[in-house]
Amino acid sequence: MEVSLLGRVFASMALVGLACFLFLLYNIMWLKSERLRGKLRKQGIEGPPPSFLYGNVPEMQRIQLTARKASNSNHGEIVAHDYTSTLFPYFEQWRKEYGAIYTYSTGIRQHLYVNHPDLVKEMNQSVTLDLGKPSYVTKRLAPMLGNGILRSNGLSWAQQRKIVAPEFFMDRVKGMVGLMLEAAQPLVRKWEDQIEAQGGMTADVKVDGDLRGVSADVISRACFGSSYSKGKEIFSKLRSLQKAISEQGFLFGVPKYGFILIKKRREIRNLEEEIESLIWEAVKERKQECLETSSHEKDLMQLILEAAINDHNLDKDSSKRFIVDNCKNIYFAGHESTAVAASWCLMLLALHPEWQGRIRAEVAQVCSNRLPDANSLPHMKTMSMVIQETLRLYPPAAFVSREALEETQVGNISVPKGVCVWTLIPMLHRDPEIWGVDANEFKPERFSDGVSKACKFPQAYVPFGLGPRLCLGRNFAMVQLKVVLSLIVSKFTFSLSPTYRHSPAYRMIVEPEHGVHILLHKI
Template identity: 35%
Template sequence: MALLVELFETGVTVACGFFLEHYVLVGLGLLFWLAGRLLEKLWWKPRRLERALRSQGLRGTSYRFLVGDLPLLGQKASSKPWPLRCHDNAPRLAPFLYNIAREHGKTSMFWFGPMPNVVINDTSVVKEILSGKHEQIVIPKFEVFGKLLGNGLSSQDGEKWVQHRKIMAPSFHLPELKLKLSAFSSCCQDLVSRWTNKCIGMNNGGGSCELDIWPELRNLTGDVLSRVAFGSSYLEGMRVFHLQEEQAERLMSAIWTTAHPAFLYLPIKNNRRMHQINKEIETIIRGIIVERIQAMNEGGCTRQDLLDMMLESNLSGIEGNDKSSSGMTIEEAIHHLKFLYFAGMDPSAVLLTWTIVMLSMHPEWQERAREEVLGLFGKNKPTYEDMSRLKIVTMILREVLRLYPPTAQMKRKTIKEVELGGVRYPAGVMIDIPILLMHHDIDNWGNDVHEFKPERFANGVAEASKNPGAFIPFGAGPRICVGQNFTMLEGKMAICMILQHFQFELGPSYTHAPHYVVTLHPTHGVHIKLKAI
């Protein structure tokens, strides 16, 4: 019996040793496999892509393990004052991209972590990229960015993009916008009345005042967006606007200081705050959607705004989260509204802000624009037909968009090998289309490229530059921004009504120091002296 027990104990010991040794070997094998995958992703693949690009004559920075050029990409525009009337913006607003292109050529590469980025500042190649004819080139998916700021049309591809654009685009077509023009003018009239009361309230005998127009114009464009797209007052959505502004600043700061998007999921203070903001925004928007669906189910009168069109596209699909539906699920609707709360307001406010700054710096153009406006409208509210006849104001808005584009660059990504401009790009390459550099390229615009000269657009966009396709503030091709008509019409209405009622100049405390926070913001606000007329 004792022998049997001894044999049993020996067998158990041997078996345990065998299984322990087996699991150790499995663990070591798994560890080596993971290490190999990491080495492939973080070293071997980047080096292969670098060799493939350099063998075709591309120049640029060399890959550095894991971080690439991230330490240099964090360079920001200087917060120090710029000289007034200085519009040489590229080296200040995008110093890294500017230096890469100057040192290595218009087609050059750099590294966002282990991801190769090729900057292409060739209008003919850019036109080909944006034409949509290359299925090997797609919109890159920045999952964290989309989750926190919203997945709008600009981040979608394929059939989903086609379906959702069909739903959303009609709200931004000119016939629909013409019907909503009264909302535009009503919001602008509120702004004019508020500014007039401030000027009168100063009681200095001159009917003038000084104020920071940056938050004022953000409130204006937020009010317009709410009334036109959401059928609600600005105050109802103000919390979302402010939260999205904070979200964008935190997110962009985090992106430039981390080597990989996975770092944005770490439970550090900034990341926790971003996810808290996101939860609050989604709760507010979900509440708006649920309230609207209930009203529609009860037979209530719909507002026929953008939200209505989204909900009516497939109400059953939204209620059931039917992914096979051609409409939108409730989660998709939330993401579109999140993105619109940011993208529908910010570019318009940016355009209006820098237009007033430019007209303050260049008073001769302010007077020419005012003469045109008063000649067409007098002190009456502008109509759509009359605004379509604006020539000088349109030239000014386009020149502002050229010198101060709301977005510095667009991105695409190769998922298969593709040939562009005589270069074969392998799969896995990010393509940067540097809008800011293209708008400030002497080869596109001539020796006066950095001067504010609206007359270059006197014969339209097509003849404004030496190379067709060099002016792309809203993108180009089939994916051109769906909201460009909205932004331009809103800009014309607001500028016309401000010119009708005020003369303006830069305040003594104004500091010219733009910087990009997704879009082009004034670092220190925009203090303007207004005089009621």
Template identity: 50%
Template sequence: MAAVAAEIFLAVALGGLLVAAVRVLDALVLRPRRMRLYLQRQGIGGPAPSFLLGNIPEMKRIGLSKPAAGVAMSTDTRFSHSWPYLLFPHLEQWRNEYGSIFMYSMGNVHLLSIIDADMVKELSLCTSLILGKPSYLTKDLAPLLGEGIITSSGTFWAHQREIIAPELYLDKVKGMVNLMVDSTSLMLSSWESKINEAEGGSVEIDVDGDVRNLSADIISRACFRSSYSQGKEIFLNLRQLQKVMSKRSIGIPGLRYLPTKENREMQKLEKDIQSKILEVVRLRKEAKEERAGDLLQMILEGAEGFGENEGLPSHFSLDRFIVDNCKNLYFAGHETTAVTALWSLVLLAEYPEWQDRARDEVLAVLGNGGIIDSDKLRSLKILTMIIQETLRLYPPATFLVRETQDIFEFKKIFIPKGLVIQVAVPILHQDPNIWGPDALEFNPERFSNGISNACGAAQAYIPFGLGPRTCLGQHFAMMELKVILSLILSRFQFALSRSYRHSPAFILVIEPGNGVPLCMSKL
């Protein structure tokens, strides 16, 4: 009897192993091959992938033939803005070889790259939940983003959007201007103190850390009724996690499960971030305040209605719902705005004629020490043009990605389930066929008559995303940028330090790779 039982157990085990092997074979070999053949029959080409790694080895080979990412692109006064072709040379090479629509793979993530304004317009018009965020975001980037508003899909995303969006409508953002002014004024006072202590009325300040801390303080006060000092460790841990994750290739099967130094560090940082966010939540609940009316309150109330909504993942807990959405807001609301403010300062310092024009406008509209409100900020046309041009040349979100939840017809192309549609934003933003012969130049004047008249295809300008997944915080970000830049312009003159090296780096967002040292003096 025991021998029979052993034979049955062995047969079941072997059968299970066989089923698992077939599934692995299908996921890693057969399914990708079917996808490629399906697209090839529709006239879409692309480089042939290798087993497990996809086209990652070829991407690295192409990159070795170009200047290294993060290395200074130019030491000249007028530096180049053509960084996308240096950081992502494989996209330019494959576009030249296969056209504006091509397929490639990063490990087991299979992408359809689109660098075509008409196709992007069609994509922006699609409101179906059949296009969601890629599953690799909630796997490979899980420690940083989890399954919050940025990475979720379907009805689960719709539920989160319903909770968060109303708190970031323009009428709500207008009421946050005063706290933005208060936070910014504290930073500027510290700069003035440094200048007063220096000889000659000028001092070099690397503003990178200060601007990041300022952005963190603003998002904390606006959305969580706390300050940067209270959430400092959360932001520092998120920043460190961002740096670690930017070094790791996505899509390689099983990589995130290996006991590597990076994976262990990510796990530790993720646990620390979670515990600190839950501590913020605990303190809020214990305070028993009246309805706070901020985003944290909305997230907590949304968590209370968690079980009443259909389409929510069964593996989700209330704590995870709260933590993931707080992480999304901390990261997206802080990091992207901070790097845009930094690039704006770099460009204003590099192009002093535009700095002077913007300052003249700011002083005329806001006055010297006058009260700043949303109506006055809306009147800053030149500053708005400068911010828009900064977002064109240095969009913080490098790629817009969508994954098909089922077979999907798109401009007479049938896209199989599970394929990731990828839009390379900076390459689209710098395409001479769309923006004209000065596409690689800093020229805010192109936005003088609005975004719709700035180029040959308005849908090609997508710094805040597209379609129903357009960034919920774009009004907040634009208001914050106007407050920060207008206050700096009204109190300081600044130029790039001789030590500045123009080196855009991809650390999940595009940021200055070697800081932003400015020579600053008071007006």
């Protein structure tokens, strides 16, 4: 009798516990998001109706699958530069249904999509620290970026920007042109050797890996006082880590569970530990070099070391974390996006040989011995136009993203706390209402009078972002692209290889999934 009574008590307690758990789950998974959606609906902002637990993720996956099947059936057609319909088709479909501003959800997260130029400008130029990088995305990127400048928010971000930004001011970048030439010239010799090895006339070359090597060498020499050979293992492991994180669907995917995920997390954790160990070894070497030499010109690693030492709020462990995280950020951001931009640039120039000729003539006119220097770079107007058009069609960063850390006003929209605001940059860069009916075509001449005259709303051109979160490496990337491309175009003519397969892929940045293969002809 007592045992039976006790069993009923335990059963009742279990039912109450289950009911409480289900209510809590319902509150977290539905009511919270529904309250946020309600605040947006009151402002006239609608969006696709979400499902319980997963929000709009099932619909996003269905739209993505349909787009992928359509893309596969069209394989072999001429290169089409509008890849948003295959990489991010749900944004395109919802924009047609709900306009330039709409809301959608992924699991418990509520998002606001904005494709209006004025609101994009407001979001980018906002100086409030209450609008930061989305925490759930940066959490998934933590193994790659730590709490460095690309991931941090608030005062931590402001402090790191103060340290890092001066290293990439134009007067500093101009002093790096010699290093960029030193890093790029072995690439030219390598490609010349490949032409000789393949008969002396033409070579079929996959360029993106070589360009990544040049870019990595430049950032190593310029910012860390070491050549690419010393940092080669760091860059290789960063690349592996980038791929591993991208395979998890870190941007909009709902977390999954199981043996495969556990295995992938173990791989990510191991890579993270190996990268941090290698960086810390380089840091210790740099410390020793600083003690043994008294150079007046400090590189970025020395500035980071000094900042960590002089910050009394950082203990020994925090100081080490600060140094390693920022080195990871600069190693990754300083070479990956520039190398990918150079790859897309060569792909577009291979399709448009007339622009190769224009650049070649310009380099011959403004550069002595056809070698660029700090004084000749500002006069490369044609080169600038080609790079700007490449970054319009293939911006390495696909999104501008922010999270309202507190309720924040963006233009005429009150963004509730916890809502993530997104802008898809390549869609903004292809909007016919902003760029004209030829928005999907490669036409560098649209930039002949600068960005302000290239389109209807100049604030809609954001390959490097705008405002306080403007990419710190903008000057560095533009100068490096001019140096590398001027050397290549001066030495070679080139066309797309028959083996090239046009398939942009999103792996934290938009890159050529199968690489860029070109046929090189020595001049």
